[in-house]
Amino acid sequence: MATTDRQATTLALAHALSAAERGLAVIPLSRTKLPALRSPHRDAPVPAPCHGECGRLGHGVHDASSDPARIRELFAAAPWATGYGIACGLPPHHLIGLDLDVKTGTDSSAALRELALRHLFTIPPTVVIVTPSGGRHLWLSGPSEVVVPNSAGRLAPGIDIRGAGGYLVGPGSRTGQGVYAAAPGTAHLAPAPCPRSLLRLL
Structure with a gap:
């Protein structure tokens, strides 16, 4: 049976809460993988450089x-959300995401x-998320x-890098592509420390 949007939202919330139990900060995402909540400043003549100081929701990863x-x-403010994003660069994991794409015709692996x-350097055993297109996200701390x-x-x-101010689409998220x-064998792992020689390249 096809998953309805309401079911997808319920599942996304459950997955997001599970991620939070691991110390990961999350935001709701729409099917387009963008933050589900629109900026409260979107109609301002000049967009305000606000990261949530106004107290309202809708500041992307800053939420x-x-x-x-x-x-x-x-x-609750985004009942259309079908996924969740995991903020990178925040304690305790200071998450870094290696996004290995397969859509560009290059062999990123x-x-x-x-x-x-x-x-x-060697990439140690770590969390690996498989994307609907067949790409992979490697989680490092x-x-x-x-x-x-x-x-x-x-x-x-x-190869794209998700660092401070960025986010990774969390496992269990449902998008327009899948x-x-x-x-x-990777879901139970913690994000492995990023090798120093790789870190210097980022």
Whole structure:
């Protein structure tokens, strides 16, 4: 039986709360993978550089929380949400996401292996999320004193980095392309520490 939007929202909230139990801060996402709540400043003549200081919801990743009550509030304000995003760069994990894309016609996994050989690092066992298109998101943890920026294709073709101010689509999220899911044998793992030689490249 097809999953209805209401069921998808209920499932997304359940998955988001489960992620929060692991210390991950989350926000509701729409089927387009964008934050489900629109900016409260969208109609302002000049968009305000607000990160939530106004006290209203709708500031994207800046709304992210690991507090169950806050998460329920976010999802209650976005009953159309069918997924959730996990904020990167926040304690306790200081999450870094390696987004290995397959849609660009490049072999991003091979590119990562080449980088690993050239710079002498190994990706340790960690959480791996499989995307509907067949790509993979590798979750790594970074040191608290390092701010990793977001980038697209800078590390290598087909490899995007999700760092501070970015987010990863959480497992169990339902999008217009399909469902994000943890790769077998990785869901129970904690984000592994990012190898130092890789961290220097980010």
